Amino acid sequence: MIVVGAGLAGLTAARALSAAGRSVRVVEARDRVGGRTLNASIGDGNVVEMGGQWVGPTQDRVLALAAELGVETFPTYYDGRNVLDLAGKRRTYKGTIPRLGPHVLLDIERARRKVNKLSRDIPSEAPWQARKAAEYDATTLAAFIEKITWTRKARDLLEIAVGTLMGTGSGEQSLLGMLFYVSAAGSFDMLIDTEGGAQQDRLVGGSQELSLRMAEELGDAVALSAPVTRISQDASGVTVTAAGAELRAQRAIVAVPPPLAARISYDPPLGGQRDQLMQRTASGTLTKCVAVYPDPFWREEGLTGEAVTDARPVTTTFDNSPPDGSRGVMLGFIAGRDAVEHARRPEAERQGAVIDNFARLFGEQARQPAIYLEQAWSEEEWSRGGPVCSPSPGALSAYGEALRRPAGRVHWAGAETATIWCGYMDGAVRSGERAAEETLDSEGWRL
């Protein structure tokens, strides 16, 4: 078997195939493994995650993988009050409900309930089969939010949530796509909450550690700096062309995000539905900004480090300090159009704009970081964006059926193909496990 892509999905698939006694090669374009997970060193043996990082309840497969690989989890720091900075006014609050006018709170609560209710009718294994699939897919999330909310502040907060979750504006998402995302996670609350939700825990040593350990286990079976350019297939197998070499196997698992899979050439060409799906699935634009301080000074002020702000460019922040709090790490997200504009600024100006944000939210001490790091995922050749790829409005209902359907001997994996926690590390792991099973079944290698 050949697995294209050494992210969590590809490495999980390869590990499962290897455990089933099959010979496997993983072919990775980058000179490293981990894909959209990436650790950066901040000194003294500490790392900070520049890509995917949090895990939470019900993300059972990534948690099981971490346990198998001996990677422990620790809780995201969440003691104290959060900051909300809207329309020039900064306030702090405890828990998930900010201090806003009762009509705004009611508005947000109504929207939350509505999204949860509608998502329950979306089968996450086949959202295109939902009763109102075509109608929801023809509705942008922006139009839906406009319809169900009355207040500007509620809309602004929902827009910030969509940006951080998907890396896009609500005008680029279909309602069906969003409801599917919510359905695959269990509820909207699971997506946005820290305690009890997707941001609850982190991995000791950073999330990339999972891929690094799997690659170590697989040893020589993982080839780096080998971008796959072509996959051809015939009655007896596949030929995968990577960095000028041709590899032959019974089947291939393509574990790369759809826009990257679309850049590989296929012989015979893929069916129209699959190709159209890839053409209409685009990566979000998300930039992570990290400032490292001698200590997490906001904790002394009784703050969690979590903030939501419309001051921009950063719209959400989190405390991303190491488990022992020996350094203070402030993480900020810049999403969608803000990230596009931010990328146009000269480097020094970019740091200044983010640090201004942090100082506004957490005080003047934020002005003196020892280290500042930025990771703009849309500038990455082998990711072309993040955190996840979304089908454009209308695409999921028309072309979604081709999402996991194998194209002959070519099988599809990756976080975007997951039916549970789609777009997340857990989804990536599940997709790798599913694709490995699929190939084993197809070859009649299992009873």
Ligand SMILES: Cc1cc2nc3c(=O)[nH]c(=O)nc-3n(C[C@H](O)[C@H](O)[C@H](O)COP(=O)(O)OP(=O)(O)OC[C@H]3O[C@@H](n4cnc5c(N)ncnc54)[C@H](O)[C@@H]3O)c2cc1C
């Ligand atoms: C900023 C950011 C924050 C995130 N936050 C979270 C979070 O907190 N929690 C969470 O669960 N998830 C989060 N995610 C999402 C999570 O990181 C991804 O869902 C997951 O890592 C995807 O894994 P994957 O294996 O499906 O794809 P990738 O990680 O994208 O792996 C695909 C691999 O294929 C390689 N590749 C691409 N093209 C080719 C080719 N032609 N030939 C060979 N190799 C190729 C790539 O280099 C890459 O290594 C975040 C992502 C980002 C970017």
